[in-house]
Amino acid sequence: MIEIKNLHKSYKMGKNSLHVLKGINFSVEEGELVAIMGSSGSGKSTLLNILGMLDELDEGSYTLDGVPIKNLNETKAAQYRNKFLGFIFQSFNLINYKSALENVALPLYYQKVGRKERQEKALKYLEQVGLKQWATHLPSELSGGQKQRVAIARAMAAEPKVLLADEPTGALDSTTSYEVMDLIQKINDQGNTILVVTHEEDIAHMCKRIVHLKDGVIVEDKKVEQVRASQYV
Amino acid sequence: MFNKDRWKEIVEVMSSNVVRTIATAFGVGWGIFILIILLAAGKGLENGIRQDFNGVATNTIFMWTETTSMAFEGLPEGRNFNFKLEDVELLRQNIPELRILSPRNSIRLEEGDNVVRGTETGRYRVFGDYPEIIEQNPMYVTHGRFFNHNDIKEKRKVVVIGNRIRDELYNDDEEVLGTYLKISGINFMVVGIYKEKTSNGGGENSERQIFMPFTTFSQAFNRADNVGWMAITAKDGSSISNLTEKIVNTVKQSRKIHPKDERAIGYFDLYEQFNRVQSLFGALRFVAYFVGILVLISGIIGVSNIMLIVIKERTKEIGIRRALGEDPWSIRLQVLMESVFLTIMSGMIGIIFGALSIYGINTLLNAVGPVDMFLNPSVSLGVVVSALLILVVSGLLAGFLPANSAIKIRPIEALRNE
Ligand SMILES: Nc1ncnc2c1ncn2[C@@H]1O[C@H](COP(=O)(O)OP(=O)(O)OP(=O)(O)O)[C@@H](O)[C@H]1O
Ligand SMILES: [Mg+2]
Numbered sequence: 208m209i210e211i212k213n214l215h216k217s218y219k220m221g222k223n224s225l226h227v228l229k230g231i232n233f234s235v236e237e238g239e240l241v242a243i244m245g246s247s248g249s250g251k252s253t254l255l256n257i258l259g260m261l262d263e264l265d266e267g268s269y270t271l272d273g274v275p276i277k278n279l280n281e282t283k284a285a286q287y288r289n290k291f292l293g294f295i296f297q298s299f300n301l302i303n304y305k306s307a308l309e310n311v312a313l314p315l316y317y318q319k320v321g322r323k324e325r326q327e328k329a330l331k332y333l334e335q336v337g338l339k340q341w342a343t344h345l346p347s348e349l350s351g352g353q354k355q356r357v358a359i360a361r362a363m364a365a366e367p368k369v370l371l372a373d374e375p376t377g378a379l380d381s382t383t384s385y386e387v388m389d390l391i392q393k394i395n396d397q398g399n400t401i402l403v404v405t406h407e408e409d410i411a412h413m414c415k416r417i418v419h420l421k422d423g424v425i426v427e428d429k430k431v432e433q434v435r436a437s438q439y440v
Numbered sequence: 441m442f443n444k445d446r447w448k449e450i451v452e453v454m455s456s457n458v459v460r461t462i463a464t465a466f467g468v469g470w471g472i473f474i475l476i477i478l479l480a481a482g483k484g485l486e487n488g489i490r491q492d493f494n495g496v497a498t499n500t501i502f503m504w505t506e507t508t509s510m511a512f513e514g515l516p517e518g519r520n521f522n523f524k525l526e527d528v529e530l531l532r533q534n535i536p537e538l539r540i541l542s543p544r545n546s547i548r549l550e551e552g553d554n555v556v557r558g559t560e561t562g563r564y565r566v567f568g569d570y571p572e573i574i575e576q577n578p579m580y581v582t583h584g585r586f587f588n589h590n591d592i593k594e595k596r597k598v599v600v601i602g603n604r605i606r607d608e609l610y611n612d613d614e615e616v617l618g619t620y621l622k623i624s625g626i627n628f629m630v631v632g633i634y635k636e637k638t639s640n641g642g643g644e645n646s647e648r649q650i651f652m653p654f655t656t657f658s659q660a661f662n663r664a665d666n667v668g669w670m671a672i673t674a675k676d677g678s679s680i681s682n683l684t685e686k687i688v689n690t691v692k693q694s695r696k697i698h699p700k701d702e703r704a705i706g707y708f709d710l711y712e713q714f715n716r717v718q719s720l721f722g723a724l725r726f727v728a729y730f731v732g733i734l735v736l737i738s739g740i741i742g743v744s745n746i747m748l749i750v751i752k753e754r755t756k757e758i759g760i761r762r763a764l765g766e767d768p769w770s771i772r773l774q775v776l777m778e779s780v781f782l783t784i785m786s787g788m789i790g791i792i793f794g795a796l797s798i799y800g801i802n803t804l805l806n807a808v809g810p811v812d813m814f815l816n817p818s819v820s821l822g823v824v825v826s827a828l829l830i831l832v833v834s835g836l837l838a839g840f841l842p843a844n845s846a847i848k849i850r851p852i853e854a855l856r857n858e
Binding site: 256259261262281282285286288289290294296300301302303304305313314316317318322361365 | 444445452453456756757760761762763764765766767768769770847850851852855
């Protein structure tokens with residue numbers, strides 16, 4: 208599903224340049240649930256942003272579902288993001304003047320799905336994350352965990368090939384974190400490929416594979432026995 | 441492009457900060473308001489002045505004789521002379537572009553009353569004219585008729601009198617038509633009463649005149665084939681101003697006037713006057729647009745500025761939308777539509793207030809009665825349509841910079857600032 212070869216990325220800041228990713232080789236099969244760990248500043252988000260086509264790589268190659276990702280203009284990148292990827296952010300990033308339902312329907316709107324179908328689908332995904340009754344509420348009327356569940360529903364709505372989650376539980380307490388992880392596990396059970404960036408050991412062990420980043424390279428990549436989050440909720 | 445979701449979004453954005461939206465919109469509304477008011481004022485002036493020309497063939501000159509200023513072919517300087525009826529024929533034949541040639545004679549007004557009706561008397565100007573003069577003079581017949589070519593042919597002793605004469609010589613309820621007036625000792629039957637077309641000034645004396653058939657006049661007052669004055673109108677395609685020189689030269693030749701004698705023949709070019717006024721209206725309209733658009737431009741800059749600020753504030757939102765896969769073009773379109781919508785809405789309010797003010801001014805004008813040279817200020821549908829066009833263009837201009845800055849936002853930068 209994802210194939211990365213010899214990925215390099217550096218940031219230029221004035222005269223200096225900061226080499227963040229130094230030759231990453233990495234591939235993910237369909238249906239995997241991968242945790243990406245590493246200390247702060249190790250380049251986790253940078254990697255995820257490149258995978259998400261929010262940022263460009265300097266060197267190396269990236270293939271997503273057999274499609275080589277390179278030299279994308281903004282319009283093309285937007286199309287690919289919309290079709291292939293779902294994003295879940297630490298700070299939820301819901302649009303605050305739109306209701307939960309409208310937020311979830313947004314990626315479908317960009318796919319030019321008709322209004323009625325959009326609403327139905329969005330409602331279906333809200334139901335999946337257990338927030339059907341909250342459909343008409345604004346994000347400001349939801350708790351953190353609820354917001355993240357809306358964001359997950361939104362990421363799912365376009366039925367992407369890969370879900371990318373950058374510290375999805377970073378802003379939540381442990382109970383809510385487990386609820387969110389439970390949801391992610393269930394989505395993964397349905398066969399979706401998911402990458403989760405996290406700092407927390409316990410969250411990482413709820414995935415099926417853990418990748419450790421250090422100083423811009425992968426220092427460890429191991430399969431783990433998945434801990435089910437449902438037992439904590 | 442114009443689907444429900446976009447409109448919903450526009451309304452959401454506008455209503456999320458109502459005060460700012462109104463403040464932003466104000467400049468544009470104000471600009472359009474000023475444009476409309478200035479155009480209406482110009483139109484009012486134009487209507488007022490144009491009324492003076494109302495129904496008059498403006499492609500006209502009036503021509504009369506003065507004394508000669510140069511000796512010519514044995515004839516002395518300072519000579520008095522008249523046009524002759526043959527001159528009228530000559531002009532008609534030599535200059536086919538002429539439509540109406542009205543020769544006229546008149547009695548020089550002297551001391552004392554010249555018109556008598558029973559015990560009433562008055563002192564009025566008396567003209568001998570051809571029926572066509574009614575096209576060249578701003579007058580219309582309110583009772584009876586104007587004289588016609590039969591009257592001319594048979595030299596009937598009939599007159600058409602001004603409304604003021606009627607007031608001065610007759611009682612209110614008296615029948616005027618068919619009565620007789622004694623003019624310089626000769627009896628004439630009144631067949632019609634005329635009124636001035638213009639509302640302002642002049643009316644007083646111009647409704648104190650008596651018109652009779654040219655031939656009747658010549659016979660009654662012994663003018664033989666003399667002609668004192670002419671009103672000459674060109675056909676619609678040609679300009680009388682361009683023909684004037686030819687007309688004057690033709691008459692000079694037949695009257696034996698020195699070709700360089702500038703004084704002998706006097707004329708007044710109504711057409712030139714009319715055109716001068718026309719171009720004044722053009723200039724007024726230009727000033728109105730100029731000022732209105734200047735004010736509008738400052739409004740546009742205001743809208744553009746605020747929209748830029750709004751885009752800055754929405755950076756994160758735009759980043760999220762980009763991450764979710766919104767096409768940059770869609771974002772640009774959204775911003776442009778917001779800007780056009782905002783300008784059009786505020787412009788509409790400007791137009792509405794402008795229209796209300798014009799309505800108010802008209803009501804006021806109606807209440808205080810006619811004002812000199814100002815009548816019915818108004819804007820045409822054409823003006824409203826062009827104002828709307830201007831608004832759409834302004835909206836696009838105002839949205840251009842903000843839209844560009846919106847699509848320059850890279851989603852990753854936008855999502856970073858937390
Ligand atoms: N746009 C940028 N310009 C310059 N430097 C950057 C930029 N983005 C990231 N960096 C730098 O690159 C390095 C890696 O950043 P990254 O955000 O990938 O770290 P991270 O592993 O996600 O850390 P954290 O756990 O704190 O989120 C950091 O040193 C950071 O300062
Ligand atoms: Mg990070």
